[in-house]
Amino acid sequence: MTIFTSMQKFICTFFLLTSLFSNAFGQNFNLGGLISDGQRQPISGVVVSVSGSNKTVVTDRDGHFLIKSLDSGTTTIRFARLGYTAIEKTFNIHTDDLKVHVILVAEVRQLKEVTIEDGHTGQKNKTESLNIQTVDAAFIQRNLGGSLMKTLERLPGIKTIGIGSGQSKPLIRGLGFNRVVVVDKGVKHEGQQWGADHGLEIDQFAANQVELIKGAASFIYGSDAIAGAIAINPAPIPMVNSIGGSVDLIGKTNNNLFGSSVNLYARNKQWFLDSRFTYQDYGDYRVPTDEVYVYDYQVKLKDNFLRNTAGREIGTHLNLGYVNERFRSVFYLSNTISNSGFFANAHGLEPRNVDAGMHDASSRDILRPSQKVNHFKIINRSVLEDGNHRFEGELGYQRNLRKEFSDYVNHGYMPSVYPSFMTVPSDLEREFDKVVYSANLRDRITLGKHELSLGLNGEHQNNGINGYTFLVPAFNQYSIGSFVYDKYRLNDNILLHAALRYDHSRIKMFSYTDWFPSTITSGAVAREEYVVRSSDLKRQFNSVVWSVGANYNLDRFSLKANVGKSFRMPIAKELGANGVNYHYFSFEKGDPSLAPEQSYQADLSLEWKAEQWSILLSPFYNYFSNYIYLNPTSGHDTNYGAGNQIFQYAQSKVVRYGAELQFKIKFLKTLTAEALGEYLSAEQRSGDKAGYTLPFSPPASALFNLTWSPVLKNRPEGTYFSIDYRVTSPQNNIVPPEKKTPGYQLINLQAGTKIKFYNQSLMISLQAQNVLNTRYLNHTSFYRLIALPEMGRNIVLSVKIPFSSIKNKS
């Protein structure tokens, strides 16, 4: 049935294409070229528009653009990009296609970079066969959520798995955890990706631009990019002889958050320094109810506060770099610290009896249970240009230290009183200490119509554990991968892509023995045993993946198609878990024989851009031959699992498909409307849960937006009033241990303006999230299983005050 309907979809798509191809235009002239900055660095995302017509293209990653079907004669073209002075140039085209090289001059950074226009739908990159969406700092400021991923959730196909008001992880088309790669400044961000109860250690104020790749991107990013990748880019290099910075001030009413992010930068001709310090402090968040039920037990909430969900975040960043005309090298140093509480009345699924008076004394204190995460990073990113070569390299060191604090409770066979011989503190339930070394090397070569990329990635990890409970063994792992990717410009309308990648990885897990004896019963005989939870295990994996794609661009129509194979190495938890997750009443058993997960995916993207409206449809089809899945079985284990339900890692065939739709229309010069929709279906085709979906499958949803952007006298551009209406369907397609989630509707409002202030543009953004204070459950929230409602009404105010100056000598 599924194969039939998905086939049907592809047949539909092809009909669709043929109907559009028949509208081909007559032969005209083309204008193409390269846009770079003063340092000859190509500039991507430059909007190139032809005056007096609606023709608009955007430069690709390498600064290239192509405008087709121009009439002969004189043509005026405008080149514009955030952070650069827009210019207009006039060209004469008479006899032949024209190639040009345009240099854009950077504006003083952060003065103008926060403009609104290309934030929302994001200009589609017409030379990438992958489905890429880019958002900038203005989008982040305008839609500022509790975390970077929460902010990105407005985009179709992007959801989050979150806990509380400040932590969340990305879900791309319903897949998350180790199936999405987050790349920060060119290096894969490594934390505890497998866990649902904590977030990413990323400071959203330090993110200047975020690229989202929906669909398999393993051939570039390696294992884990099986569902997609999120690449976070830092602020661009400041202009020569400039000094400046900005102050961000943030306030939120729901959890009484206050925060600030301060940036200072300076550059002479070749050296620059860029620093940022972010601090955010928030209290317990409020939900639109004064009681919640943990099972049937009624928990009263004081003043709607979810007890003990307060937190604090500190981010420190220092970038130091050298730039000349052909070479650029930047060191990025960052340290993020977050400390946040868990809802006190339930730890996991376990109802907890709490001293409500102690917790309710302050809504800002962080008591137990709580977590502390520290992520430290040093990255060097260098680029060297030599003729038609562009060498890029990244070296990274990261340390992710996560601690989970909870008062000792003797679950299962654990001794009833915490023994004095234990060196682990009695409130340290779990600790994960990860040290990662990464290295990437790439060479991009331009050879006629070919653009060839060769790359090498290597990573080494040491993972330690601590705490009085056990879930995942300590392990070391390394991986090495290499790829070749060719982009071939067949003609002015068609680009072809092909990529091949090989990976090798090894993992070595270390044994762990319980510090307390369990009662092991076989037949009528019972004995005491210190259970060996995990034994020494070595595995190695090899993988070859490929990808082929095409772009077809014809005036208003553009098509992207991509087919490829992706993979993911099993993680230590999947191979070696053998622990009781007492708060989930689950005994999680790994399978040391798991094979690398393999996935085949077909992506399509169809876009039509007319003068006043545009539509973009992106369907996809995905088949996993062995999706690795934690399967809740019908059995209990009274020996090693202390009586808990057995959750066994298993592999099954999975078919997934879905689509995103984006429609935008401009009614008036100042009035636009937008509709974003997403649909996803996943089904397991083999194994114990054949017929079931995958866990954390987001329900279908649609977002309707109306934006009024009036042009005010004596004001810089950038005043807007905007309303988002989101409709989410119920999710009744569930798999153990999930619960059906009813549908809901939400209204969010956004407004903002810019004010001239001492010759700088001060930017003010205001948001009202969940305006109607709707009580709803989020299917992909960590707290869904104990039915905690999501955050109620929240007013967010953020102000950005930039300052800068340029010395005139050079």
Added chain:
Amino acid sequence: MKKAFFYFSFLTVLCLSACKKETENEIDTEYPTIDVTAASAFPKQCGEVSRGETFTFRALLGDNTALGSLSLDIHHNFDHHTHSTEVETCSMEPIKVPVKPFLLIKSFPIPAEQRSFLMEQQITIPSDIDPGDYHFMIRLTDKEGWQTIKGLSIKIK
């Protein structure tokens, strides 16, 4: 151009609606049930059992397709750390440090392919254990892996 747009919209709607029909597969999404409301069911919330005595744990188990397995866990709650899953709250003894708390972790078989089953098991409480507040945790799965938890507060006298 209008024609193209018409095709585009029409086919989009068609394609998306084709996807929609998918979810009609018959999958079981119902959790099993643990019923302790019958007069003969035992123990009940805030119930009492005595040291050195044997009682019969009796609960009616049900599922729409087939029951899986049942696991029982009796552990102390002298520190009041956890709460029962029930509406009714019970009077608690003062917090105390356990010396020799009673612990029982046991699973009881359920015959295969049962939609309803009356669980009856004899449980003996040793005479030398600490009396006080205990939790009587019943975990019941069905064949598909849905698990229902009932945590009752009981007292051992």
